[in-house]
Amino acid sequence: MNITVLNEREHTTKNIILTGKIVSDLLNQLKINPEVVIVVRDNEVITEDEILHDQDKIELLSVVSGG
Amino acid sequence: MNCLHCSKNAVITLQHGGLCKNHFLNYFEQKVFHTINKYQLIRRNDKLCIATSGGKDSLTVLHLTQKYLEKNNIPTTNLFALAIDEGIADYREHTLIDLQKFCAEQNVQLKIVSFQDELGKPLDKAYPIINKDTQKKPCNVCGVWRRYLLNKHAAKMGATKVVTGHNLDDEAQVIIMNIFKANTKLAGRMGPISGIEESEHFIQRVKPLYFCAEKEVRLYALLKNFQVQFTECPYAKEGFRHHVQEMLNNFEQQYHGTKQSIINSFLELLPLAKEKEKGLLEEIKRCQHCGEAANKEVCNACLMKEMITRG
Numbered sequence: 001m002n003i004t005v006l007n008e009r010e011h012t013t014k015n016i017i018l019t020g021k022i023v024s025d026l027l028n029q030l031k032i033n034p035e036v037v038i039v040v041r042d043n044e045v046i047t048e049d050e051i052l053h054d055q056d057k058i059e060l061l062s063v064v065s066g067g
Numbered sequence: 068m069n070c071l072h073c074s075k076n077a078v079i080t081l082q083h084g085g086l087c088k089n090h091f092l093n094y095f096e097q098k099v100f101h102t103i104n105k106y107q108l109i110r111r112n113d114k115l116c117i118a119t120s121g122g123k124d125s126l127t128v129l130h131l132t133q134k135y136l137e138k139n140n141i142p143t144t145n146l147f148a149l150a151i152d153e154g155i156a157d158y159r160e161h162t163l164i165d166l167q168k169f170c171a172e173q174n175v176q177l178k179i180v181s182f183q184d185e186l187g188k189p190l191d192k193a194y195p196i197i198n199k200d201t202q203k204k205p206c207n208v209c210g211v212w213r214r215y216l217l218n219k220h221a222a223k224m225g226a227t228k229v230v231t232g233h234n235l236d237d238e239a240q241v242i243i244m245n246i247f248k249a250n251t252k253l254a255g256r257m258g259p260i261s262g263i264e265e266s267e268h269f270i271q272r273v274k275p276l277y278f279c280a281e282k283e284v285r286l287y288a289l290l291k292n293f294q295v296q297f298t299e300c301p302y303a304k305e306g307f308r309h310h311v312q313e314m315l316n317n318f319e320q321q322y323h324g325t326k327q328s329i330i331n332s333f334l335e336l337l338p339l340a341k342e343k344e345k346g347l348l349e350e351i352k353r354c355q356h357c358g359e360a361a362n363k364e365v366c367n368a369c370l371m372k373e374m375i376t377r378g
Contacts, residue, residue, distance in 0.1 A: 044076070045088075046078075062297050064316075065285075065297055065299055
């Protein structure tokens with residue numbers, strides 16, 4: 001399925017062809033540690049076991065900030 | 068995943084299960100208030116200086132300290148915010164705008180002091196000069212000057228406590244950094260309340276977010292709609308802390324509860340570390356230049372200030 005990923009930390013938007021089904025599959029594919037992001041879809045925070053759908057737009061908000 | 072307490076969707080997965088927005092907000096606030104009460108971080112007559120930067124941690128701790136005072140019928144006029152502008156281009160100016168807006172909305176008095184005005188140069192210009200003589204990294208210079216200005220201005224404004232936004236991740240990182248660098252002397256000064264014992268020279272720093280993971284703080288700030296832009300200090304990746312942070316996050320992913328366990332183990336040992344340090348405390352002097360607390364004739368902040376004056 002096709003997923004659009006907005007990465008807050010990198011200031012990037014990428015289209016990903018996801019081979020898995022759920023949020024943790026996406027993070028795994030992107031090699032992102034779930035500890036360092038909050039995942040948002042349609043302005044709602046979602047957990048790692050949430051099922052993703054084709055054409056979903058996902059925001060990855062960075063947990064780590066500051067200095 | 069559903070919330071542990073109701074049928075709503077969870078916004079976070081904790082060790083004991085998921086929590087929805089409302090149950091998470093309640094859980095988080097109760098955890099902070101419990102920390103304040105358990106460690107007696109705030110007393111009724113305290114005048115509180117909230118160390119702020121405009122980031123998620125400081126806005127959260129400012130908001131919840133204010134809420135704690137209201138809940139306990141303590142006048143919120145006992146509280147003010149203090150921010151240090153280090154002079155880091157394309158970084159601090161953004162968070163200070165958020166902070167000014169937040170303080171105006173929450174009706175909190177805010178004072179901003181800068182390295183430029185107080186020490187002669189912004190960090191961006193001071194650090195390369197100091198580094199030439201000492202090889203100090205920007206975080207070393209920044210840390211000394213920030214603590215110096217916080218203590219100085221908090222005292223000037225009559226504060227009896229400085230409240231900081233240090234969270235569980237920050238503390239776990241420092242514990243590991245001190246072990247890796249054999250800085251065991253510093254251990255006794257850490258914990259939810261800083262310092263070995265109360266001192267007229269230093270205002271105690273207290274940490275209400277001590278048991279809150281960084282991810283929880285970010286989520287709280289997000290769900291409360293605090294205006295927090297993603298900002299990262301351009302010098303952060305040069306520091307030792309950055310590597311420890313990555314290492315702990317990798318461990319946490321594989322072994323849930325690692326950071327909490329580091330904190331729990333440390334708190335078991337903290338009374339011993341404090342007791343040991345009490346016997347070794349050296350007399351604190353007054354700096355001959357600025358009159359602030361110092362281990363030597365001249366404090367570290369003034370020594371570095373001299374270096375940039377000489378150029």
